[in-house]
Amino acid sequence: MGTGRKSTSQESTNHVAVNSMKLAFIGAGNMAEAIVAGIVEKGVVDPGEVCVTDIDEDRLAHFVEQYGVGRSSGNSAAAAEADVVVLSVKPQVFPSVWPEIAAALKPDALVVSIMAGIPSAKIAGGRPLRVVRVMPNTPALVGAGAAGIAAGIFATAADLEIAKSLLGAVGVAVVVDEEQIDAVTALSGSGPAYVFYLLEAMLEAAGQMGLEPATARRLALATVAGAAKLMDESGEPADVLRRKVTSKGGTTEAAIGTMEERDVKKSVVAALLAAQARSKELACG
Ligand SMILES: NC(=O)c1ccc[n+]([C@@H]2O[C@H](COP(=O)([O-])OP(=O)(O)OC[C@H]3O[C@@H](n4cnc5c(N)ncnc54)[C@H](OP(=O)(O)O)[C@@H]3O)[C@@H](O)[C@H]2O)c1
Incomplete structure (x- = not known):
């Protein structure tokens, strides 16, 4: 649904006083x-x-x-x-x-x-x-x-x-x-579920590798929160930060290489586009 407005993407920085309103x-x-x-x-x-x-x-x-x-x-x-x-x-x-x-x-x-x-x-x-x-x-x-x-x-x-x-x-x-609301729905509205899905997989692997569930949960949650904080505070793109932790012949390369072989990135892109399409369908009633 078009509003005829120019794109106005911006973060919330200032607040109007709504405390005089009902x-x-x-x-x-x-x-x-x-x-x-x-x-x-x-x-x-x-x-x-x-x-x-x-x-x-x-x-x-x-x-x-x-x-x-x-x-x-x-x-x-x-x-x-x-x-x-x-x-x-x-x-x-x-x-x-x-x-x-x-x-x-x-x-x-x-x-x-x-x-x-x-x-x-x-x-x-x-x-x-x-x-x-x-x-x-x-x-x-x-x-x-x-x-x-x-x-x-x-x-x-x-x-x-x-x-x-x-x-x-x-x-x-x-x-x-x-x-752009359908895109927002696909990105951040449904987004927490994608992160939970990734965490499900990470914790399943942690279990297979013999880590205690409580230990694995603490480490996995701190990793997701820490990666988000690092990307936010550094202002660097995701791929740059990923490459920084991916040394040649190392463990991260083994993991990312496996994901690339299995087209994980393409699957995630397809998933978000499917969510956007579904959001549009639902809006049409
Ligand atoms: N949860 C999300 O992740 C999320 C994300 C984006 C947008 N939203 C939107 O946020 C809205 C609320 O979601 P929610 O998860 O908060 O749903 P919710 O917990 O089911 O809240 C809706 C509330 O409205 C009540 N209600 C039902 N009929 C009513 C009536 N005739 N008059 C007044 N209240 C009535 C419901 O009571 P009963 O439970 O007794 O029916 C319930 O307490 C939805 O429109 C959803 O699309 C949610």
């Missing part, structure tokens, strides 16, 4: 909890200005107790009060909840959707509604997320800043064009 989270699930925890703990919002809704009373009670936010069992009542409405229900729930929420929105409300696969134009439904789409990932649950943020056609630069403030509280938030 926020409503529609759907108090895992991802909503990650974001609410982050924005409350980091002081991005005053918890008294945040309201969550859910069909599960226990979830609402948990949010109130844990984060000091307000609760509502009515989606439209919560939306009617909010300056920013965060759609954090599952995409399949969207068609049933959206009509009553849309009808209740304040005229100048901003809608931030974290729902996968629902284009901003579908949410706007032909009205001049300001929608920002977000593709988060599960490491947001531990404050280490990576989110792509895209402006719908009527969203402003200030709206993007609001979304960056919310998602920046739980990790990295990067602005992209909406047509």
